[in-house]
Each structure stands twice: as C-alpha cells, then as structure tokens.
Amino acid sequence: MRRIVAQTRKELTQIVRDWRTLALALILPNVLLLLMSTAISLTVNExxxxxxxxxxxxxxxxxxxxxxxxxxxxxxxxxxxxxxxxxxxxxxxxxxxxxxxxxxxxxxxxxxxxxxxxxxxxxxxxxxxxxxxxxxxxxxxxxxxxxxxxAGLVQTAIRLWYNPGLSSKKFYGPGVFVLGLSMFPPLLAALAMAKEGEQKTILQVYVSSISAHEFLLGKIIAFMVVALAECLVMCLLLFTYFGLSFAGDPTPFLIATILYAFCVASFGTMVGATIPNQAASMQAVALGGFLLVFLLSGLMFPIENIPAGLRWISNFIWGRYYIEIVRDALLQGGGWPAVWYKVLIVGLIGTIFYGIAWRGMRKMQVKV
Amino acid sequence: MKRLIQFLFNYRLLALIKKEFNQIRRDRRLAISLILPPVVQLTLFGFALSANVTNVRLGVVDDSHSPESRELIATLTESRSFRLAGYYFSVNELGDAVSRGTVDAGVVVPYDYAKDLARDRPTTVQFLLNAMNANTATISRAYAEGVIQSYNSGLRGKGSSSRVETVAGMNLARRGQVQLQPAFLYNPGLVDSWFIVTGVFGLLLILNSSLVSSAAMVREREAGTIEQLLMSPASTSEIIIAKITPLFILLCMMMLVAIAVLKLAFGVPFHGSVAFLLFGGALCILSGISIGTVIATFSKSAQQAQLTSFFVNPPLSSLSGALNPVEAMPKWLQPVTVLNPIHHFATIVRGSTLKGSGFMDLWPNFLGLLIFTAILVSLSVWRFRKQLS
The missing domain is CATH 3.40.1710.10 (abc type-2 transporter like domain)
Structure with missing residues (x-):
C-alpha cells in the first residue's frame, strides 16, 4: 500500500512540473468542451x-x-x-x-x-x-x-421530453465531456508509461522491490486523480454554462465516473506498456481515444445510422456506455434500472485493459 | 527570370531535395501515415457519420382499440421513418420506456378517437418525443406532422360527411391554400455522406499536412543535425524549399488518392472543374505544411510537436463548417470561420463537385485561401529563419 501511494505521488509530481501536460489535462478539455459542443451541433436557426x-x-x-x-x-x-x-x-x-x-x-x-x-x-x-x-x-x-x-380532423400535440427548448448544447455538452475524458487522461498516462520504456527507467522499477501490480496501480491511481480533477472542472462548466443539472439519482453517474476514470487510465497505461515509444503511443491513443470514441459512440450521430458492418465495433467502445450513462444522469433521469449494466460494462472493460497492461509490462522486461 | 531558373535548378538545391526524399522514403511510419489516413478516415467518417433519421422506435398506447386507431398506427409505422417498437397499456408505462431508452418516441391515441372521427369532430393525438438530440427530434417531429397531414387529406376524401363538406366548402368564402413544393437541388437523393466526405477531405489535407511536416521539420532539430545544415553553403531559403518540395509532392499524391476514394467509394459527382479542386487542394496542403512548420519551430521534440498540435487542431477543425453547417454555430463564432482555410476549401470542394459552381461563384474563397496561405507560408519562413539564426 505504501509503495502504491509513493508511486502515485511520484507521477503527480511529474505531471505538475510540466506546464504543457498540465494545461493539456485541465485547460484544453474545457476549451474543447466550449468549442466542440457548439461547433458540432446540427440544428440551425436563421x-x-x-x-x-x-x-x-x-x-x-x-x-x-x-x-x-x-x-x-x-x-x-x-x-x-x-x-x-x-x-x-x-x-x-x-x-x-x-x-x-x-x-x-x-x-x-x-x-x-x-x-x-x-x-x-x-x-x-x-x-x-x-x-x-x-x-x-x-x-x-x-x-x-x-x-x-x-383544418385537419386529426391534430397532433407534440411533447418534447428532456430537452423542450431543443437546445443542441445540452445534448452535445455531455458527449464532448466524455470525449475529453476519453482523450486527455489516457494520453498523459500513455506518455508517462512509454517514457519509462523509452528512457529505460523501467529497469530501475524491475530491480526495485515494487511489484508489477503495485507499480501499475500507483500509475493508474495518479491518472485517475487527473481524470477526476478534469471531470470536476468540466462538470462545473456543464452545470453553469450549459445549464444542466442532475435529472434523477446521481449515484450511477458518480460510480460510473470513478470506474470510467479507472478505465481510461488503464487504457493509457496499456498503450504505453505495449508500445514503448512516446510518439507512436500518442498516435495510438489519438486513434483509440479520439477517433473511435468520436465516431462510434453515438456522440454526434445515432449509432443506428452506422452500417451494420461497422456498427458491431461500437459494442466494444468504452466511451459509448459512459456517454449513455452521462446523458441519462443529466437529461433523462432513468437512474439505476436504466443504466446498471452499462456501469458494469465500463468496469469490465477497465479490468480487461488493466490485465493487458500487466501482461504488456512483463513483455517490456524481455524487450529492454 | 533566368536567375530564378538558375536558383531553382542549381545543384545544391537538387541535392538537398534528393536528401529529403531519401529520408522520407526510409521512414516507414511517415509513408504509412501518408497513404493509410485518406482511405481509412474518409471511409470511416463517410459511413459512420450520418445524421439520417430513420427507424425511430415508436411505442404505442392505443386507448381507442378501434379499426380507425389501428389504421392510424399502421400509417405511422409503414413509413421508413418510424418503426413499431411495442404496445403499452398506459401513458406511465410508455413514459418509463422512453426514459429507459427502449423507445425514442411514443404516440397516445385517446379512447374517444374513433367516436370523434365518426362525428367529424377534431381529435388530438399526443406524441412524446425524446428530444435529447435536438436534430433528431426536429426531424422526427416534421415526419410525424407530415404523416398526420397526409392521413388527414386521405380522411377528407373518404367519409360521406366530409364529401358533403367539400362540396359545401366550395363557397365564395373559401380561400385557396398555399402548396409548398420543395425541390432539392444538387443532391436530390439527399445522400448524407456527400456532405461529410467533402468536408473531411479538407480536414484530412490540412491535419495530415501539418502532422507530417511538423514531424519532418523537428527531426533535424531532435537529431542535432540542424547545425550541419547551417554550416553547409546552402542558404536558408534553399533549406526551406528543399524541405517543403518533397512533402508537397507526396501530399499531392495523397490528395489524388483521396479524390479517388470520394469518386469510387462514395460516388460523389464531379459537376464542376477538377482543376479548381486540385488548385484549392494544393493551396490547402501548402497552408497545412506551414502550420506544421510553425508548430515545429515552437517544439524541441517530435513528442512536444504532437502535443502542441493538440492545441491547434481541434479548434481549427471544429470551427470550419466541415462536418456541420456554419449557421449552427453561435453568431459570434461565425465570422471566425472566414479565417479558417478548411472552411474555404470545403466550400470550394462542394462548389466544384456537387454544385458545379464556376470561378465567378468561388473567387472569394480562392482569395481567402490564397491570402491565408501566403500569410502562413511567410510566417513559417520567418519562424524557421529565426530558429536557424
């Protein structure tokens, strides 16, 4: 336990010392949230x-x-x-x-x-x-x-639920929030892990008394902290500028957020452990964290519109489930009965990432 | 003129260009990132991003249980817009289904529906729409109203009472109705992917050009060989031209691959001049290379350059109108798109492929792109020189 905390502290110190990564973790997601949520909307006036x-x-x-x-x-x-x-x-x-x-x-x-x-x-x-x-x-x-x-005999009375003002901001805001969480924390995690491989400092880890699980958990907890901090800042923006609030029971959202932070931090660590090259692992995260989540998670357009040949992939996209949980919590308010299995899936995918990262670390030892 | 030709074809410059070519040829990752993205990204974006609204899952509460109500529901669900997802016994159950996400829309037929129709009294059918996604909600609302309208006009022609009413209605007080006849120009089949792929094409050119060029520019600095280049008799402008030329040629080849994908995989029609497309694309690539060069001059390593591009690319691509209409952006952001090369290029691509616009329509965009490219190229040359000295 003590070793995990020490490892976490070491990672956090490294993040705070580099202004570029810190800005990437905390400022850029908010800029993205403001820009993208208005810029990808499709409903037009005037x-x-x-x-x-x-x-x-x-x-x-x-x-x-x-x-x-x-x-x-x-x-x-x-x-x-x-x-x-x-x-x-x-x-x-x-x-x-x-x-x-x-x-x-x-x-x-x-x-x-x-x-x-x-x-x-x-x-x-x-x-x-x-x-x-x-x-x-x-x-x-x-x-x-x-x-x-x-006038026609049959009249329609149309009720618009959850978003009666038809504001696109309220739909895309939560989506871009998830996109930001899926992109930046894993990017930092992958960079930090790949750096250990690139600069061969991983060898020092192997000769020290810390076990693989302790090392990985320490790293992942550090980036979970980053993800949760990012989440907190973005939530402030969602609750003020976007005018959203919890529509129902907030506990599924809270638990899913912690699990999702674990999931994305493990994803980044996994990429960094399997590709010990900073530039290449950054591209891999950009592909997985940005492109897949942006395209195949229903962020912008409904998943049903994707042709069946590609649609099955979206079942494995971790961001998809979290987007549905966030939208449910902030707009629909379906609570646990609507989303319980999605929360489970997010946790499951995170555990799989963790397992692959652990195996990747053993391979890294052979390589170095 | 003679001096210019002499300058362009002197031995030093050719040797430098050859060196850059060899370097790119040996870098497998760079070569892959030039060929793979246009094909993969264009197809992925084109197929996966579709705003089309079909098969909206419709839940039904039918309190009327009459042939008339069943006919209404059949009319609603036989169109491709709505798909029957299930019957519910009460409005509360339907509401639960909407909030669980098992249905996207609900229709409630009142118990006196058939009675009212038989007596020629107006009756109201309630629709519940999950309006989380404003775009889908707006379009499915229009569908629902359209289906009910055509159902109404069918009713009017049928019942005996309404026939009497039509004859009686032909009195002098009756005013004619305005009939709107929409005609969809340029894309009568309303193919969604044409808009997306023509926009992604511009994104692809700028983003890939900047990525590839920043990687190429920063490499010399990372390896520390930039001093050797400086010590050589080549001038700074020669170094820059030699760096840009091979990248430009390769990226132009990438553009041709992308155009082939547009034509073959998506069947985008080419109604206008391909020369405009190529000229605009060349300008776009140049401005992309310049953006990459500027990024590279601010960074010490490839990793830093990539991180910096994270700050530049998202605003550049999201404020371009490449994936969504510019009118959907907030009012104060709309003028910003004039400064965006992707916006101008997307307009040129759509003009010269889908619309068949001529130069008279597109010159403002060419001018904008040209000015932007000129500014960016000179900025990058200035930054590069400053870095060298």
Missing part, C-alpha cells in the same frame, strides 16, 4: 433564404411576412434580374422560395396555389431541416387564413 415574388400582390406579401416572422428562416435580398440558382451556387442563401404570378388571384379564387422551394441539398441534413421549417410555416399560414373548417 437560415438565409431568398424570396422571389413574381406576383407582388397583397396575398404574396402576407405569405412573405409569415416567413419573415419565423426565427428559423432569415430572408435575404436578391436582385430580381439574377437567376435564383445563382444565389445557391454562390452560397448567398440555403434556399429560394419562388412565388409565381397569379398567386394572389388563385388564393382569392379558392384554388390551391403552388409555391416552389429550391433547397441547396449539398448538405442533406440542413436541406431536410430547411424544407421542414418551410412546410411548418406554410401549414401554419394555411391554418391561420383558412379558419377552422379546413
């Missing part, structure tokens, strides 16, 4: 739209006013003598609404008046949102002008 009104009647002005009043679309001006496609090609607008002549007359006659919406679909998701917004505005406009008789 999409620029060009309206070409060939009718210029009071009815068409009414309709344009309805679009102007929405917060989702933003009408920009466009000269009438230029073709509407030009506005899309030069990225001046995301969509063009064309109101044909006779629009006002058709409306007054009681005939349905078609209106064309050209959408720039080079970004498919935004195109779907744009046309969805325009459809909603048109439907509301129709309902307003037509009166009760023509």
């Amino acid at each position: 999409l620029p739209i060009v309206v070409q009104d060939f009718d210029d009647s009071s009815a068409s002005h009414d309709f344009i006013d309805a679009i102007r009043a929405s917060i989702t679309l933003h009408v920009v001006s466009w000269p009438v003598n230029k073709s509407p496609e030009q506005a899309l090609a030069s990225n001046a607008a995301r969509a063009v609404l064309i109101i044909p002549s006779h629009f006002g007359r058709d409306i007054a006659r009681g005939v349905n008046a078609p209106v064309q919406l050209l959408v720039d679909a080079s970004d498919a998701n935004t195109a779907k949102l744009t046309s969805g917004y325009a459809t909603q505005i048109t439907a509301a406009y129709n309902r307003q002008t037509a009166g009760a008789m023509q």
Whole structure:
C-alpha cells in the first residue's frame, strides 16, 4: 500500500512540473468542451433564404411576412434580374422560395396555389431541416387564413421530453465531456508509461522491490486523480454554462465516473506498456481515444445510422456506455434500472485493459 | 527570370531535395501515415457519420382499440421513418420506456378517437418525443406532422360527411391554400455522406499536412543535425524549399488518392472543374505544411510537436463548417470561420463537385485561401529563419 501511494505521488509530481501536460489535462478539455459542443451541433436557426415574388400582390406579401416572422428562416435580398440558382451556387442563401404570378388571384379564387422551394441539398441534413421549417410555416399560414373548417380532423400535440427548448448544447455538452475524458487522461498516462520504456527507467522499477501490480496501480491511481480533477472542472462548466443539472439519482453517474476514470487510465497505461515509444503511443491513443470514441459512440450521430458492418465495433467502445450513462444522469433521469449494466460494462472493460497492461509490462522486461 | 531558373535548378538545391526524399522514403511510419489516413478516415467518417433519421422506435398506447386507431398506427409505422417498437397499456408505462431508452418516441391515441372521427369532430393525438438530440427530434417531429397531414387529406376524401363538406366548402368564402413544393437541388437523393466526405477531405489535407511536416521539420532539430545544415553553403531559403518540395509532392499524391476514394467509394459527382479542386487542394496542403512548420519551430521534440498540435487542431477543425453547417454555430463564432482555410476549401470542394459552381461563384474563397496561405507560408519562413539564426 505504501509503495502504491509513493508511486502515485511520484507521477503527480511529474505531471505538475510540466506546464504543457498540465494545461493539456485541465485547460484544453474545457476549451474543447466550449468549442466542440457548439461547433458540432446540427440544428440551425436563421437560415438565409431568398424570396422571389413574381406576383407582388397583397396575398404574396402576407405569405412573405409569415416567413419573415419565423426565427428559423432569415430572408435575404436578391436582385430580381439574377437567376435564383445563382444565389445557391454562390452560397448567398440555403434556399429560394419562388412565388409565381397569379398567386394572389388563385388564393382569392379558392384554388390551391403552388409555391416552389429550391433547397441547396449539398448538405442533406440542413436541406431536410430547411424544407421542414418551410412546410411548418406554410401549414401554419394555411391554418391561420383558412379558419377552422379546413383544418385537419386529426391534430397532433407534440411533447418534447428532456430537452423542450431543443437546445443542441445540452445534448452535445455531455458527449464532448466524455470525449475529453476519453482523450486527455489516457494520453498523459500513455506518455508517462512509454517514457519509462523509452528512457529505460523501467529497469530501475524491475530491480526495485515494487511489484508489477503495485507499480501499475500507483500509475493508474495518479491518472485517475487527473481524470477526476478534469471531470470536476468540466462538470462545473456543464452545470453553469450549459445549464444542466442532475435529472434523477446521481449515484450511477458518480460510480460510473470513478470506474470510467479507472478505465481510461488503464487504457493509457496499456498503450504505453505495449508500445514503448512516446510518439507512436500518442498516435495510438489519438486513434483509440479520439477517433473511435468520436465516431462510434453515438456522440454526434445515432449509432443506428452506422452500417451494420461497422456498427458491431461500437459494442466494444468504452466511451459509448459512459456517454449513455452521462446523458441519462443529466437529461433523462432513468437512474439505476436504466443504466446498471452499462456501469458494469465500463468496469469490465477497465479490468480487461488493466490485465493487458500487466501482461504488456512483463513483455517490456524481455524487450529492454 | 533566368536567375530564378538558375536558383531553382542549381545543384545544391537538387541535392538537398534528393536528401529529403531519401529520408522520407526510409521512414516507414511517415509513408504509412501518408497513404493509410485518406482511405481509412474518409471511409470511416463517410459511413459512420450520418445524421439520417430513420427507424425511430415508436411505442404505442392505443386507448381507442378501434379499426380507425389501428389504421392510424399502421400509417405511422409503414413509413421508413418510424418503426413499431411495442404496445403499452398506459401513458406511465410508455413514459418509463422512453426514459429507459427502449423507445425514442411514443404516440397516445385517446379512447374517444374513433367516436370523434365518426362525428367529424377534431381529435388530438399526443406524441412524446425524446428530444435529447435536438436534430433528431426536429426531424422526427416534421415526419410525424407530415404523416398526420397526409392521413388527414386521405380522411377528407373518404367519409360521406366530409364529401358533403367539400362540396359545401366550395363557397365564395373559401380561400385557396398555399402548396409548398420543395425541390432539392444538387443532391436530390439527399445522400448524407456527400456532405461529410467533402468536408473531411479538407480536414484530412490540412491535419495530415501539418502532422507530417511538423514531424519532418523537428527531426533535424531532435537529431542535432540542424547545425550541419547551417554550416553547409546552402542558404536558408534553399533549406526551406528543399524541405517543403518533397512533402508537397507526396501530399499531392495523397490528395489524388483521396479524390479517388470520394469518386469510387462514395460516388460523389464531379459537376464542376477538377482543376479548381486540385488548385484549392494544393493551396490547402501548402497552408497545412506551414502550420506544421510553425508548430515545429515552437517544439524541441517530435513528442512536444504532437502535443502542441493538440492545441491547434481541434479548434481549427471544429470551427470550419466541415462536418456541420456554419449557421449552427453561435453568431459570434461565425465570422471566425472566414479565417479558417478548411472552411474555404470545403466550400470550394462542394462548389466544384456537387454544385458545379464556376470561378465567378468561388473567387472569394480562392482569395481567402490564397491570402491565408501566403500569410502562413511567410510566417513559417520567418519562424524557421529565426530558429536557424
């Protein structure tokens, strides 16, 4: 026990002495959290739209006013003598609404008046949102002008749960929080472990009386402390700037966080022990900690959208389970019944990493 | 002119370039990191990142138990948007299922649904949506409303009472309805991956160029051979050109591989000029190399250079609009994207592949990219000189 504490203290001293690693551990994750959570969001407001009104009647002005009043679309001006496609090609607008002549007359006659919406679909998701917004505005406009008789019989009352303001920040914030935890603590752990191999200081460990388990645990506890400190700072940000709070029972989150800290610290130590080269192990962590967690954990897009050939990999991605736990704790509040097995899996994956790290250390001895 | 040619083809410069080429050829990791990433990253990102919303799991509480309610549920679930995940007996049970995450959305049909329909009275169907993911929620809300709208128009044509109503409705007081007809230009099939891969292409060029060049630049310093280079009769500009040329050629080859992946694996259409694409890509690679060089001049070892790039790359890539629309960023961050070479390049790629835009549409982006590249290259040359002296 005493040896584990001593090993932990040695690691923490090394971290505190290097400003670059300390900044990497505590400041960068927060910068990332602020930047990424807003920068990867997909929901858009104030999409620029060009309206070409060939009718210029009071009815068409009414309709344009309805679009102007929405917060989702933003009408920009466009000269009438230029073709509407030009506005899309030069990225001046995301969509063009064309109101044909006779629009006002058709409306007054009681005939349905078609209106064309050209959408720039080079970004498919935004195109779907744009046309969805325009459809909603048109439907509301129709309902307003037509009166009760023509409204549909079946009405929808839609309740948005957990995030009624549809704020992307609240969804991506917890995701990027997990991404930060999956990236920086293992990076530092891998660097520290690889350094022992690279500078051959591991030999001193072998000749000392410390056992492999004590050595590894000491290292892992040190980086768990780093991870938990990072987690604390990021949680402050989540609770203030992101406006999140615990939705239900916080104990699954707390236990899962400690287990996840163990999991990522073991992952870094494992990489450092199996690849005793600082630059190479850094790339391995960047691949495992960043790329896999970013792509295959449902951080940005739902896992169900990944083709089945790749989707099975996400079952082994440790970040995936933790993201679900964090989102549950901060948004859904399902508590233990919803997440108990995810907490177990995080612990299990951490133990596997620890086992591989332990074996890697024995191999390191042969190599050095 | 003659002096320039003489300068470019003098013996010293060629010898230096040859040396750099040999060094890169012998570095297996560098060669791998030039060929593997474009293929792996483009395919992974292109296939794994899809914002498409299909098969939303729908839980149903049907208190009406009537043919009408079953028809409504069938209409909802026969589209590809919703998939029936299960029936529940009460709203509370459905709520539990939503919070456990077994269903993403729920629909509650009231007990007097069929009765109201028969009497031509408006009736309300409740939808519960798990709105954690704002994007998915917005799109599935639009789906739900669309399905109900078309279900309504089907109802209107069917019942006898409504037929009477339509005839009666043709009086003078009736106003026409606005019919929106959306047309999706440039990507009528709404293929998600086209947007992602054209964005990742730019990310790939800049990030890999900076990674490879910082590794190459810092190596001389790490090994301590930089003094030997300084003692040689070669001038600093010769040293820099010799360092950049082979990297530039190799990265251009990587760009061609990436373009082949775009075309073959994802079927991205090339409606515009490929020359724009190549020219923009070359500028992008140059600015990536310059970023790498600047990073290298601040670091003493390859490890430090990599750590420093962790501070530069995430903001550069997340504020580019490569993976998401620029309009989704906060208002005050949007102008920052003008300073980002990846943003300009992504616009050029999308313009010259999907949209078929000409030079008249893309010149602001070329100008931005050109200015940025010029500034970065001169900054890197200045930093490199300072480091040498």
